[in-house]
Amino acid sequence: MPEFLQHLANAVILGGTYALLGIGLTLIFGIMRVVNFTHGELYTFGAYMAFMLAGMFGLNFFLSLLLAATLGVALGALIEFVLLRPLKGADIDTTMLVMIGAGIAMQAGEQLMWGGVAKSVPNPFPTDPVVLGPVSVGPIRLFVLAVAVVLLLVFYLLINRTKLGVAMRATFQDPDTAALMGVNNGLMYTLTFAIGSGLAAVAGALLGPIFVVTPTMGDLVALKAFAIVILGGLGNIPGATIGGFVLALVEEFGAGYVSSGYRDAMGFLLIIAVLAVRPQGLFAAKERIG
Amino acid sequence: MTARTLAWLFVLFMATLPLWMNDQYILYVLTSTGIFIIAAMSLNLLLGYTGQLSLGHVAFFGIGAYTSALLSLGFDLELGGGEPLVLEPQPVWLAFLGGILMAALFGWLIGRLAFRVRGAYFVIVSVSFAQVMRMVALNWVDLTEGPMALNNIPPLTVWWPGEGVLPLYRKEYYFLLVLAVAVVSFLLIQRLVRSRVGRALVALRENESLARSVGINITRYLVVATVLSAGMAGAAGALYTHYIRIVDPDVFMFIYTVTMVIMVVTGGKGTLAGPIVGGLLFGFLPEVLRDVARPEMQWIIYGLVMIAIVFFLPQGIVPAVAKLFASKRSSRDGRTPATPRVSEGASS
């Protein structure tokens, strides 16, 4: 039983950041119909920014996180403006290929800048775990969970309670009608991509201190983000949130009780299984595939 | 001088290469480029002609490589209690065939899945599939030796009149073998895309509902495309494994799929010559850039090249060049029923 609870605790913590990743990607997917292969690289970027600011420049840890997130948003906006905007209307293969090209360049760039050796991000949290009954959790992980929850809440408020959120949802449902109602589609797309990328960067900045930072960390993470999006359904934000936690649970319990080597495979096997049975995702309303 | 004569001259030229090319290293580069071209051609069948966004292609390459290696080395597997499964080392060409068949089998599975899961979802599934394969190779140490790799894989053999069966150690001979397989693969694909089956595949890519309404069975042809494509990639993988004679889980890395995709897309997807042009370009580019730029820099360049091609030459190099020649050519051969007019289903 205590082992079970520990896994559960780990899963909940991981699930929070997975949810952020998933929401960022599903937002981009849902509103822009772009298979975003740079998502993993934004995650890595966020982690490297945290490393650079806190580790190399010695800035305050929390400030570094904030800056890393902001830089992620900026980079996302840049990518959208330079690469995606000119491609408006092109078919899905084309945008996908451009995203892959950008992703490759980014990863190589990170490798060039910081080398392949794993870096760790210095942080002010004590290393002794906090013990809550049968469960022990590192303090930084609690912090990560707290931040993730806050961000999720902020994001929900943004989407559901603000004018911007309404505009975004309108663009998601029907870009043409939204345009007629005065919504600037171009701006929406840039914002969407920027916010989605920002969420990925934040996830990277949050998890960077917990794990280590390497140039290829984004690869697996990107695929997990895709898995989460599929679980929840393209463009389905609550679905992506739930999907994030589901994936974390499957990974934790799968790794704990079945085999730890296949930990990362759990997510993939999950998606293949889900899609084979329900091609539209677990939570999506019936939507046209492809 | 038709394109056809030109092509055969090129092949002939390549075939004589081992006679005068002394640089072993260049032979090595040519051989591995050749292997990648075969894999790229197979991807082109699926991506270019049938329009399926399969980004897990390296999985079939790797499956072909591992299967052929394991069959030729033999293995014994603990199956948890009871008798271990033991396989004696098989004749190497049988192993090669086994690699192709195993890859084709997985192709069949993916093909059946593709029908249910289309577009963006399929992209993700295909990428995930390759990653799962990598993890299996990494973790099922009992079978695959995991990261320690399978070593001492026997080379392919060839029967030569007068000398009997010879193992292919020498780079020159292996190069010729790869060239032969590449030519055969090309001819097979050419025959396929210029046939009724090829037209059905292109129809799938161009307009699926219309294809259905004229009686084309979507699932059937999706499966045909994936099985053939996977089998060919498996052959490339098997060639690779008996050449390098070591195989480890890195053979499943996403970066190799990306390489194949770059080759197909820049060369020209949906054209016969595309993967070859793209393959030669990206097979030799690393060598050309080797002294000028670090590996990381090279990948940045590849990424940028890919973006540039998509923006400026969206069809790829071959169609752009073809257009250039077509606008200069004046005559148009007459059409008679005896010579069916076929195009290669150039992509839109």
Place this chain on the structure above:
Amino acid sequence: MSAVLAEPAALEVREVAVHFSGLIAIASMSFQVPEGAIVSLIGPNGAGKTTAFNVITGFLKPTAGKVLYHGADLTRLSPSRIAALGVVRTFQRTSIFGGCTVFDNVLTGLHQRGRAETWASLLRLPWVRGEEDRLAQEANEILAFIGLEHRADEMAGNLAYGEQRLLGIAIALAAAPKLLLLDEPAAGLNPSETEAFMAVVKRIRDRGVTVLLVEHDMKMVMGISDLVVVLNHGRIIAGGPPETVRNDPEVVRAYLGQGVKRAEG
């Protein structure tokens, strides 16, 4: 109401209903298409005409009812199976294979007329060559019949709109239909193009193909139909020869009075 027939029915639509989670697209539709006739299915926008087509050709499964072709039940079959039985459709929005030449478009449409599969093609068995020649000849004939032979080598995506519509029909013809369903074939055509189209449809019927078309252009409908069936709010409200239907008060009311008379203008 259903049309009263003297000839045997080729197609019978029997009490077909289509419900989309609460929305009733088609309430109950029954009508017959006699062999060798040109029948038009008309009705105001949103009446359910394209839905009806989708049901008949297998792109949509109805919530209730049956579709019978010469007695064979089409209701549960897939589109490609239905096409194999000789029931072929065109699409409302232009549907062609844009990345192929006009000739290859028709050749692809001839898929059912060939039988070379993977092995035969890879090995290039001797009979395959003969089949390809035969198919090429048929493709040429169809192109000549439809009047596009001079555009055979053009990329289909580069054709003018009217030519693309013609190509869509050519592709459907290639599938050797015995019953051809045309979904708004005259949409977007100017009057002279529409005239040409009407002639093509008549020539198709003269070759022994039964035609069912959905159309808004009243001139075309009244000009070529043997029978007209009127759909409104998911139900058939009238059916019969064009003259009878035109004067039917229910029909006139459905079109808000002026529509029918004015359209024929």
